[in-house]
Amino acid sequence: MPKATKISPESEITDQQREAAEAEIREKQKVVDYDTKEYPVEVLVKKYRDGLDEDINELYIPDYQREMIWEETRQSKFIESLLLGLPIPYIFVADLRPKQEDDEEDLARLEIVDGTQRIRTLDRFLNNKLKLCELEKLEQLNNFKFSDLPLARQRRFNRATIRMIVLTEKADEETRRDMFERINTGSVQLNEMEKRRGISPGPFVDLLEELAKTDKFRKLCPISEALVSKREPEEFVLRFFAYLNNYQNFERRVNKFLNEYLQEHNHAKINQKGMRSEFHKMLDFVDTYFPNGFSKAKGHVKTPRIRFEAISVGVALALREKPDLKPKSIKWLDSPEFKEYTTSDASNSRPKVIKRIEYVRDQLLGQS
Known part of the structure; x- marks a missing residue:
């Protein structure tokens, strides 16, 4: 056995600090009981698909998980890996037991903690919704759907097994969310807004999601479909409220x-009605007086974050001071000052954050 490392006499850590650290580890450790299962692909998809529309499927995706974001190329490579017999990462699920043994309405279900992209990909492939593409090892399978495979190969694919880590009912919701965050700090990274939604669900997060789907917002603030799937619209709305206040x-x-x-305001007592009203008033004003909305020009499919922040927050601040504001001109959007304040190197500069927001506010109020 390897010998324990001796503590260096030059260490600045005291024995009291070590004892406190050890006590903290013991206190913060969570009991994470788990079991290991192995299921054929066909069974996994059946557990996910049966009862999906009624939200009673045994293998289900919880609210804090993200949407389907794997592009078809990545989905195809996952299927290719299975066909080649390559090792597949474990799927993590949590066993949710009924509150009472005789409670038939509270079904025992398996909540997917990590693996939603893989499960959805399998479901799409077996239901002929995925056409394989850009395969490099199995090039002859490009453009194949599941039904195009020989029957014998379909059966072999269905019999291929995937391992699953099943957390027992002792793993509480906090534990599952913590695992979800930690698992997703590697491999395909979640962006910050996806993490916030997954880790901190609540009334404010729900409001962000609602407002991000507003038709007028999507029209004035064009965002690519790829970024929409990664919750960029919610990120924009969060930035609006955080900078505004x-x-x-x-x-x-x-x-x-x-x-x-977000953490400070993600509770039931937030003034959702007032926040919703202020957001919509800001959108109405931009829609009326800004021909290109938050974009630099017509036809753009991308809106710079800092430009959105400057305009949206500056407008809202001006409306707080003068609700009946009617500007005579917005030619200052093309001014050297505004361009300087909204260049990409300004995003983390506190003085420029303040300047660009207040510049828009003051330009609007100065014309009234």
Whole structure:
């Protein structure tokens, strides 16, 4: 056995600190009981598909998980890996037992903690909704659907097994969310808004999702479909509220600033009605007076975050001071000052955050 490493006499850590650290580890450790299962592909898809429309399927995707974001090329490569017999990462699920043994309405279900993209890909492939593409090893299978495979190969694919880690009912919701976050800090990275939605569900997150789907918002603030699937619209709405109500306290770390604001306001007592109203009034004003909305020009399919922040927050601040505001011109959008304040290197600069927001506010109020 390897010998334990001796503590260096030059260490700055005291015995009291070590004892405190060890006590903290013991206190914060969570009991994560689990079992290992192995299921054929056909069975996994059946557990996911049966009862899906009625939301009673045994293998289900919880609210805090993300949408289907794998593009078809990545889905195809996953199927290719299975066909080649390559090792597949474990799928993590949580066994949700009924609250009472005789409670028939509270079905025992398996909540997917990690593996939704793989399960959805299998479901799409077996139901002929996925046509394989850009395969490099099995080039002859490009453009194949599942039904195009020989019957013998279909059966072999259905019999291929995937391993699953099943957390027992002792793993509470906090544990599952913590595991979800930690698993997703590797491999295909979740972006910050996906993490926030997964880790911190609540009334404010629900409001962000609602407002992000507003038709007028999507029209004025064009965002590519790829970014929509990664919850970029929700990110924009969060930035609007965080900067509107706290921009003067911004320092340099955007994600820390947004996370702290979200955590502080993600509770049942937030004024959803007032926030919703202010957001819509801001959109109405931009729709009336800004021909290109938040974009630089007509036809753009991407809206720079900092341009959106400057315009949306500046407009909302101006409307707070003068609700009946009617500007005579917005030619200042093409000014050297505005361009300087909204260049890409300005995003983490506190002075520029303040300047670009207040510049828009002051330009609007100065014309009234």
